[in-house]
Amino acid sequence: MPDVASEDLAALRAQYRDLAARLAEIGFFTTGSLLQRRTVCGTPSCLCHTDSAHRHGPYWQHTRKVSGRTVTRRLSAAAAELYEQQIASNKELRSLLEQMEDLSERALALRLRDAGQ
Numbered sequence: 001m002p003d004v005a006s007e008d009l010a011a012l013r014a015q016y017r018d019l020a021a022r023l024a025e026i027g028f029f030t031t032g033s034l035l036q037r038r039t040v041c042g043t044p045s046c047l048c049h050t051d052s053a054h055r056h057g058p059y060w061q062h063t064r065k066v067s068g069r070t071v072t073r074r075l076s077a078a079a080a081e082l083y084e085q086q087i088a089s090n091k092e093l094r095s096l097l098e099q100m101e102d103l104s105e106r107a108l109a110l111r112l113r114d115a116g117q
Contacts (some may be wrong), residue, residue: 009114012107016100022098029089032064034080 038055040048047054060080063072075083 007106007110009107009110012103012110015101016107019096019100019103021034023093023100026089026093028086029093030062030064030067030083031090032062032083032087034075034087035061035063036080037061051101 023025036055036058037060039059041056048056058077058095060075060077060083061072061084062080063070063073065071
């Protein structure tokens, strides 16, 4: 954390406004993870059992928590692309919020210092 004495509240506000503007540009987002799987089938004589290069797939899955439970959904390749974009938006959202929280803490320290506390 930078030295509070060298910071200026107006500069922190300007940085915060810049982050808020970037935040407004983020589109839809979702939580969870995206996984590409290749699987082994139930036919014992299938080549997928002996050669991993011949496994079936790729199959896409999206997994996330809903009300404390893990929910997994199979996806098409096209849907997986959309989920990938929205998961990336979620990561950007979290990063911006973290930066905004840091700026807010620094601004609070300045305001408390100026109030003599």
